[in-house]
Amino acid sequence: MERTNDSILTEFVLAGLSAHPKLQTVLFVLVLWMYLMILLGNGVIISVIIYDSHLHTPMYFFLCNLSFLDICYTSSSVPLILDSFLTVRKRVSFSGCMVQMLLSFAMGTTECMLLGVMALDRYVAICYPLRYPVIMSKGAYMLMAAGSWVSGLVDSVVQTSLAMQLPFCANNVINHFVCEILAILKLACADISINVISMAGSNLIFLVIPLLVISLSYIFIVAAILKIPSTEGKRKAFSTCSAHLIVVIIFYGTIFFMYAKPKSKESVGTDNQDITGALISLFYGVMTPMLNPLIYSLRNKDVKAAVKNMLGRKNVSDGL
Numbered sequence: 001m002e003r004t005n006d007s008i009l010t011e012f013v014l015a016g017l018s019a020h021p022k023l024q025t026v027l028f029v030l031v032l033w034m035y036l037m038i039l040l041g042n043g044v045i046i047s048v049i050i051y052d053s054h055l056h057t058p059m060y061f062f063l064c065n066l067s068f069l070d071i072c073y074t075s076s077s078v079p080l081i082l083d084s085f086l087t088v089r090k091r092v093s094f095s096g097c098m099v100q101m102l103l104s105f106a107m108g109t110t111e112c113m114l115l116g117v118m119a120l121d122r123y124v125a126i127c128y129p130l131r132y133p134v135i136m137s138k139g140a141y142m143l144m145a146a147g148s149w150v151s152g153l154v155d156s157v158v159q160t161s162l163a164m165q166l167p168f169c170a171n172n173v174i175n176h177f178v179c180e181i182l183a184i185l186k187l188a189c190a191d192i193s194i195n196v197i198s199m200a201g202s203n204l205i206f207l208v209i210p211l212l213v214i215s216l217s218y219i220f221i222v223a224a225i226l227k228i229p230s231t232e233g234k235r236k237a238f239s240t241c242s243a244h245l246i247v248v249i250i251f252y253g254t255i256f257f258m259y260a261k262p263k264s265k266e267s268v269g270t271d272n273q274d275i276t277g278a279l280i281s282l283f284y285g286v287m288t289p290m291l292n293p294l295i296y297s298l299r300n301k302d303v304k305a306a307v308k309n310m311l312g313r314k315n316v317s318d319g320l
Contacts, residue, residue, distance in 0.1 A: 012097045012184075013173045016084035027282070028085035034286045035078045041293030042067035044307065052306040058141040059125070059240075060303075062118045063296060065145050069114065070289035073107035076100055077285055081177045089173070097179035102160045104285075105181060108255065109206045110152030115248050116210030117144040122241050123217035127224045155202055162195050177282060207255065214248055243296045250291060254284035 016024065045067040049055045080100060084090040092100075124135050163181060169189035176183040181199075185192050218241070225237045297303045 010094055011172065012092045012094065012179060014080070014084045014090040014092060014177065014179075015173050015175045016087075016090065016177055024085045028082060031078065031081055031085070031282070031286055034290045035074060035082075038070060038074050038078075038286070038289045041290065041297075042071050045293045045296065045303070048303060048306045048310055051310050055302060055306055058121050058136045059118070061141055062114060062121060062145060065148075066111070066114055066118070067293060069107055069111055070292055073104060073111070074286060074289050076103035076107065077178045080179075081282070081285070084177055092179065097174075097184075098160055098164055101163070101179040101181055101184065102156050104178065105159055106152045106156035108152075109155045109202070110148050111251065112206050112210045112255075113148035113151050114145070115244070115251060116213045117141075117148060118244055119214040119217040119248070120144075122244060123221055125240070126221050126237055151206065155206055159195075159198060159202060162198055166190055166192065166195070178285075180281065207252075211252060218245065239300075243300060246295050247288075247292055250288055251284075254280055254288065 046064050049060045049064040049067075077100065080090070080092070121136060121141070125132050128135065159181060163184055166185070166188040167190045168187055171187055174180070174183045174187065185195055188195075221237075221241060225234050228234045228237060297307065
């Protein structure tokens with residue numbers, strides 16, 4: 001088929017959940033509330049870490065990066081999701097869709113890398129506590145964080161560039177809430193083997209390898225903790241890792257469902273939206289960033305103490 005002037009080259013149409021109008025209304029209110037909680041929760045985490053000098057450590061530096069990343073990720077997609085809930089079919093320009101896809105993909109890849117370096121940080125802290133200040137110096141952990149951001153951006157540029165080079169035909173309806181890369185690949189009227197291979201390579205480098213790093217780190221962490229003689233010592237060591245481990249399970253559980261097995265256009269070429277896959281994608285895009293600050297604050301005494309301290313000083317200053 002030939003490209004046409006009014007085809008996908010100029011705009012996309014987001015199908016959203018147009019077949020479920022009642023569900024859209026409920027989801028609009030729910031997603032809006034979650035987005036506000038994401039901004040509030042992650043904003044508080046960032047403010048507390050910057051405010052309290054006791055939290056100026058590698059672990060909390062990475063957590064601050066994670067919170068900032070969650071705000072950026074949701075801000076790149078949630079407004080579009082909310083808008084799609086209000087209209088039957090939301091029109092998005094080709095360039096706008098590509099930019100949104102670029103940002104969302106970059107944030108997702110960066111989070112994979114950040115979770116990996118956070119696991120390494122915990123491994124060094126527990127297995128080599130005496131050498132921790134030397135190994136995790138300011139230069140080292142800042143370089144690790146910068147590497148995560150750069151890796152995410154580079155991978156996203158590669159995947160987005162490959163998608164932009166594909167020829168698209170008359171069908172420009174994306175069966176999704178947002179401009180999601182797999183949903184866009186389904187619309188191409190050409191062989192997407194290179195895209196599938198590239199996505200598979202991206203999955204290996206930015207999903208599988210960080211997960212292996214996390215798994216190996218926790219194997220050594222558990223082995224080191226079991227050698228601690230006191231029960232209290234074991235409990236404290238486990239508490240420093242539990243929040244990160246919960247976040248990893250939630251994050252990878254949803255992202256692997258969506259991206260671990262990119263399918264060819266022929267195997268997924270259907271006009272009927274997979275409601276289950278869409279809702280899981282929504283869970284990954286909104287629920288996970290909302291849960292992260294709750295998990296870290298509720299299970300971390302240092303963060304809770306810093307929040308109370310900051311709020312206490314604010315109340316005192318307001319009373320003066």
